[in-house]
Amino acid sequence: MDIIAFVAGLIVGIVVVSIAVEFAWKKSVPEKTCKLTKKWNLNELRNALIVAEKLHITPPSDAKVVVAAPTPLAKNARENPSVIGNFVIGLNKAYIFAGEIKEGQIAVVTSDEDILKELRDMFYEFYKVKEKAVSYVPKKGRVRIRGVVRAVFPYRDGYLMRLSYEGGIVGVLLKEKMDVEGRRVEVEGEVLEYPFINPYNITVLD
Structure with a gap:
């Protein structure tokens, strides 16, 4: 009887352990590292790295930003027309956006180390990748230059367009204010006294 009881107890023990292991295996699921959200906040990310085809929100002051096309809210961003995709990386998580980075855009938030x-x-x-030189500005004479408008502000009897290009920054004299901050333009005109240009024609390129 003792042997029979021992064997029966052993069998019951094996069955119980098997059930417990199976239950634990079913309850054990991979850690969730990705989810969809519309409630994101870039200011939560310290020293964020931002890649955007176009940026429609103000980035955090400590962020590094590279964009395919300039916008008024990405004045200090580095430009690279080869940029594809829209994502922001923080220290331990990232947002991957379904489209351009703007309020209400849906994003995948992930903390997966390999993805980060x-x-x-x-x-x-x-x-x-630095922006390629697209023009040369002489000290005097006729010029055609392409660049990004960093600011437009009152100057003397009109306005001054602060235009950055690969070689530096020039000022384009305007009679009327133009709403072109952050946009790429082509200016044809005359260099009166470097770095001031009197424009004949201004074309918005994007």
């Missing part, structure tokens, strides 16, 4: 590493690598590949 790949996104950082992509950011620095885009960020290290």
